[in-house]
Amino acid sequence: SQTIHQWPATLVQPVGSPLSLECTVEGTSNPNLYWYRQAAGRGLQLLFYSVGIGQISSEVPQNLSASRPQDRQFILSSKKLLLSDSGFYLCAWSRGTASTDTQYFGPGTRLTVL
Amino acid sequence: AQSVTQPDIHITVSEGASLELRCNYSYGATPYLFWYVQSPGQGLQLLLKYFSGDTLVQGIKGFEAEFKRSQSSFNLRKPSVHWSDAAEYFCAVAPTNAGKSTFGDGTTLTVKP
Numbered sequence: 001s002q003t004i005h006q007w008p009a010t011l012v013q014p015v016g017s018p019l020s021l022e023c024t025v026e027g028t029s030n031p032n033l034y035w036y037r038q039a040a041g042r043g044l045q046l047l048f049y050s051v052g053i054g055q056i057s058s059e060v061p062q063n064l065s066a067s068r069p070q071d072r073q074f075i076l077s078s079k080k081l082l083l084s085d086s087g088f089y090l091c092a093w094s095r096g097t098a099s100t101d102t103q104y105f106g107p108g109t110r111l112t113v114l
Numbered sequence: 115a116q117s118v119t120q121p122d123i124h125i126t127v128s129e130g131a132s133l134e135l136r137c138n139y140s141y142g143a144t145p146y147l148f149w150y151v152q153s154p155g156q157g158l159q160l161l162l163k164y165f166s167g168d169t170l171v172q173g174i175k176g177f178e179a180e181f182k183r184s185q186s187s188f189n190l191r192k193p194s195v196h197w198s199d200a201a202e203y204f205c206a207v208a209p210t211n212a213g214k215s216t217f218g219d220g221t222t223l224t225v226k227p
Binding site for chain 2: 004043059
């Protein structure tokens with residue numbers, strides 16, 4: 001069966017510090033991968049998605065970047081965090097890019113920027 | 115572009131009572147529709163989805179949703195709520211041409227004993 005992992009589970013970082021969040025998927029190959037951010041009391045905002053190694057699409061211009069160094073690894077990064085980067089970050093995967101493809105979500109990372 | 119509105123930010127129901135969570139969407143045609151549940155501090159889990167066909171969709175955990183084209187709605191229902199149903203619920207819409215899903219802002223469900 002497929003599983004998706006995210007770490008760390010929680011993170012507290014000072015403003016201006018770098019960020020690296022990792023997401024890995026097991027039990028499938030060539031998944032489509034997604035990074036979402038969920039601000040307090042809001043829905044999910046799609047940040048990045050990837051259909052393959054090295055292929056990243058950005059949905060929203062911002063202080064963050066994403067990379068996919070391996071087939072089942074998706075990394076969210078920042079060189080200098082802002083207060084507004086605080087939130088709950090969710091990684092998800094799907095088998096295809098069709099709208100009918102179910103997205104499976106990881107447990108999330110709670111990021112607090114102070 | 116599609117959009118989703120969940121009019122109720124917070125709903126409180128008593129355990130054993132029925133539940134209906136509202137979802138309205140905006141899209142040029144019939145989209146694909148989803149309901150997800152998020153327990154505190156957790157990721158999202160798919161409850162059910164509608165692509166086509168029967169407008170009443172059955173999901174996991176005893177939930178169902180009804181697609182009403184005339185009202186652009188996809189409301190989630192459960193006949194008898196359990197305390198474990200307390201969570202945040204998200205409605206999502208996706209276009210039929212392989213675009214990305216758009217999520218509503220969510221409805222938080224509190225269940226009173």
